[in-house]
Amino acid sequence: MELSKTRKNLILAVSCVEAFMATLDGSIVNIALPDISKQMRVEISAVQWVSTAYLLAIVLLLLLWGKLADLRGKKGVIITGFLFFAAGSALCSFSKSLEFLIIARIIQAVGAGAMMSLSQGIVTSTFAPGERGSALGQVGMMVALGSLAGPFLGGILVSAFGWPSIFIINVPIAVASAVLAFCVLPSHMENPEKQTFDWRGAVLFSAGILVLFLTLLLAQQGSISSIWLLPAVAVAAAALFGFIYTERRVPDPLVHLGLFRKQPFSLGLLQGYLIFIALSATLLFIPFYLQDLLRYDAFHAGLIVAVYPIVLAFVSPLSGRLADRMSTRPLTASGTGISAAALFVLAFVRQDTPMWVIIVALAALGVGNGLFQSPNNSDIFNTVPPAQLGIAGGINALFRNLGFVSGTAFSVLIFSFTAGLNVNSISGTMDAHAFMRGFSPVFLFCGACAAAALALCFVRIAKRTRTA
Template structure:
């Protein structure tokens, strides 16, 4: 642990913020630009819907499975060291994606990117929490949130421009100079910190088993889109996934230092907030994944305009998340978390109006704005509830669990909902068939969002128990809630 804390506004503080925001922003940027490039990648690799699903899910699978373990790894080995390792790993994986000759190699590269993302994502905020003076941590995290949100906002424009003017491979090549700059700044200006009191062995068994569980279910659901649920490979994969999750629960019960402490779910509000996370982020992740593809393949949008279609939602998150957090402090999280998912469901249903003859302003924009307003009302109160419903020393674990659950929900939804909606094989290349499947997927996603509102009403109480201890920071939540590791604050 460093003895000299950094004061916000100083030159050293700006360098530390630059390093952490560049590293996290690189991962966030990659998440947005890849969705924009999916149609172009599918065309070059002659990929079906399953291939596009794997390009997305191969990244989220290791990220969801390993993000909790990597936080503990940083505690023991050093947060700067783990962060730098994650950035370098991410850059090398990006090279693999850049030169990938087949979709199989691309998927391997995306898996490697997910591992790198799991190393650097919790590390960035852990560095801020342990290097800044306690009175300045809120400012530092707020600045980090704003900077990384800018990366998410410009991602569609950067990705769309590169796809339209050159090649989708450039979106991965862009990570190389960003990673090099991040490593140089980090090694020169970021102090090393670690938790000297960290004890016990890493929960490697839990990480391995949950990865098998997520992988088995994801593979089985995506494969079912090709061969149906009667396919023996599908059945075996799904059974392995379910058994692995059952084993994971038992391992966490017996583990002396579990990555997912079972007792943390004893709190009703915490459990409720995470159930809301599952259904809301599952529906949101699938809808945004399909919308960007739909606008390009069915409506003829260019990559840059398809990517920019969701920009108003990001801007609303940037502008209003702080106000939403303040409102939840005054009236409690129950009402915002009930109304927010319902409004999101309305926004998703408004997307049913998008067809070949509709314009962006008349059909796409209203749906995106309503969806964004619902997301604003949901995310800050949800994050506050997750943090305020556990003891302070469990805040980092609670936030990490919620982050992992959000990513796992998106992972499962992107694998399952397209099958349920009838989007399989090369359906996305047929505008008529894709339109029908897209409409079905929107109904499913809207139902999931509405279910989030119902769950919140019955599980979330009024005012948060410790509202003064919870800080709200504007952030883009298209991928997952922020990993706020208050546990590491001293």
């Protein structure tokens, strides 16, 4: 059934709300953690589980929601996701104990996992290839705006109404979005054949991801020694091999491994993973540089860091429109190249570096990532059959989250090793020379990741040339 332009735009609005809210709630809560810690009279290290539990639950459910959408239809899954998100948000706002708040955040994450998993798949199934890049670019813009608005909106709400307000504001928006999704999303099934759910693969996947993510998060927080990373990676790798073994032998696998044999899909995921490693480290260490080294207050530091998502929000839709009209290769190559150049500039920043250099580098990073994301997502989803768009969206979101978590963990380890400082204790008075001794290697690592993503662009070009 051909959809009208108005209906397509309403479906795009649903997808943009999904992306915005899921991203917003990943960042908005951080600014409220000190208030939650004081009101509930618990240590800030314990309150961090409000964020950790949310992230863990999302990554565990991304593939499961995506597969369920392929089996039962996206409409029912996304409506369920919005309603879980609304219920979890309401419960968070009524929480009187940390334990109840963490449970409520997990319920909220159940819904956020569906929203994050399906936003790009819904857009891909709704828009034809000639208009898909522009639509995906607008979803990318909402992701950038969500990350930008989180700390800003959270600060206003917490100051004016207290920390419960950052959760209660989600409820009417999520309920209204569920109603809109019910009215505008088509009910057809891309895969009408009856299939069974691969529970064995789901358990193996969940076990591996849980061990890997939990260890990375705990190491990042300084709760466990980094020596536990090696055995955790070994356990996760064993679970992954068991998962692959199972997927090759069951009739209805959780993930069709044939997807990874499609070069634009697999290389696109790997490029996205590398870019998000670099971004996570940047967003972690630039605020430390501005506030703890240069002594900027939180407001002015926030304005400087906001340059990145503001530029990204402008460039992403433009890049999406260009991807509909030309080859995506120049866009992804120039995007990763600009990002790598910006990160290498940041690697040579010193305490007396003019502020305009930092601002230009962050703006360039926004341009580079904006040029890269929408065309790369178009490449990934253009290779996916309609019946597998749900699981493909879950895989793409999983690689994005894995890049953020592992990038933060790796950069913290590099910083701690080279600077001889614990990143969790550098706020306040610190040795500026030691900080910069760790700061530069972190951004050299980030630049190397972006350069590796650039190299993969040329691998894709070379393979396409040989095929032609």
